Amino acid sequence: MSSAPPPLPVSVVGLGADGWAGLTAAARSALAGAEVLIGGPRQLDLLPPAECPGERVAWPSPLRPAVPRLAAQHAGRRIAVLASGDPMFHGIGRALVEELGPGALLVHPHPSSVSYACARLGWPVEDTEVVTVVGRPVARLAAALYEGRRVLVLSAGAHSPAEIAALLRDRGFGPSRMRVLEQLGSAREDAYEGLAQDWDHPPGDPLNVVAVDCRRDPAAAGPRLGATPGLPDSAYDHDGQLTKRRVRAATLCALAPAPGELLWDIGGGSGSIGIEWMRTHPSCRAVAVERQAERAARITRNATALGVPGLRVVTGAAPAALAGLPAPDAVFIGGGLTAPGLLDAAWAALGPGGRLVVNTVTLESEAVLADRYRRHGGELVKLSVAQAVPVGAFTGWRQAMPVTQWSVTKETEMDQR
Numbered sequence: 001m002s003s004a005p006p007p008l009p010v011s012v013v014g015l016g017a018d019g020w021a022g023l024t025a026a027a028r029s030a031l032a033g034a035e036v037l038i039g040g041p042r043q044l045d046l047l048p049p050a051e052c053p054g055e056r057v058a059w060p061s062p063l064r065p066a067v068p069r070l071a072a073q074h075a076g077r078r079i080a081v082l083a084s085g086d087p088m089f090h091g092i093g094r095a096l097v098e099e100l101g102p103g104a105l106l107v108h109p110h111p112s113s114v115s116y117a118c119a120r121l122g123w124p125v126e127d128t129e130v131v132t133v134v135g136r137p138v139a140r141l142a143a144a145l146y147e148g149r150r151v152l153v154l155s156a157g158a159h160s161p162a163e164i165a166a167l168l169r170d171r172g173f174g175p176s177r178m179r180v181l182e183q184l185g186s187a188r189e190d191a192y193e194g195l196a197q198d199w200d201h202p203p204g205d206p207l208n209v210v211a212v213d214c215r216r217d218p219a220a221a222g223p224r225l226g227a228t229p230g231l232p233d234s235a236y237d238h239d240g241q242l243t244k245r246r247v248r249a250a251t252l253c254a255l256a257p258a259p260g261e262l263l264w265d266i267g268g269g270s271g272s273i274g275i276e277w278m279r280t281h282p283s284c285r286a287v288a289v290e291r292q293a294e295r296a297a298r299i300t301r302n303a304t305a306l307g308v309p310g311l312r313v314v315t316g317a318a319p320a321a322l323a324g325l326p327a328p329d330a331v332f333i334g335g336g337l338t339a340p341g342l343l344d345a346a347w348a349a350l351g352p353g354g355r356l357v358v359n360t361v362t363l364e365s366e367a368v369l370a371d372r373y374r375r376h377g378g379e380l381v382k383l384s385v386a387q388a389v390p391v392g393a394f395t396g397w398r399q400a401m402p403v404t405q406w407s408v409t410k411e412t413e414m415d416q417r
Contacts, residue, residue: 250383285310361403
């Protein structure tokens, strides 16, 4: 729940590496008139004391809980919060809006580091993928790596370029050209470049962004990964508990992920459903529930390798392990269907419009799904896949175990009436 906004609007001022000299007249006026200036030490040091005489307050750590507290502490005073570049682009602006409400803010944006970088590189902003590793694992970059793609990485500091180069090499993108752009917009702006596979530059300025021209090594080990669900089975470390590629693609189709939605992947196995749900959009979230600790650890490794280290893994048996989890937009059950109360708990957790998809290969579980299909409707299908294999000197079909799938959307409140 948002805290009550302060009586006076909070000015949120974006600063570039050029500091005071790069600000608009309106931004300067907001800072000059502020009684309280809140920001990081580097940002506060960019303000000339004579022009900005307000009390200076450095953000404590952790930052997020301090937002409502500082706003309440200085209520009734003119507050200015300093941000890097555009406050609403991977900046403090989001936290301020969520805690104080948009009506409590007056935002003065500055060109972001992405705008500066694209201007220097000649890259259209709309065609450039942006990944931040500020306060996040560098493994997030893996989900954005495709042949010919241009990616800008918002760096976490001086050591980020070397970490990015190491990830590119590890993921088979060693031939990618990297360009590090430092202190963009300031008099100290600088840049250097090289191939990820040969990267040997020492750490430079901590204020940098890294531009990556993605090039995949044709000789790289591992499968080529596409942008749609149904990654090759060989992309996963697994012990046989894996929803196979073509069934997985059909399952994700039935789950129908949309930006910002949360999935419960119950009986996670190798984590493939939750991982590919999250790969559909950077804002998609997933919780994998797996009762075996070894498999739970494997899910975490697979998620990191495939660029979605934010996948949450809960080790425990459902339905007990579901207690306290945030409400899902969709639920997938890939194992443990006959556990008492599991299907009921999953169904109860969904709100109107939520989707439930269940896969099974046993007759006992199939009977459970047939009963639920009669009660709730939806779609009940049997997925059967056969693969061509050698049969002596000829070729024949090898039939995989058929999968029964029930998918259903929970009725809206209006439908239920």
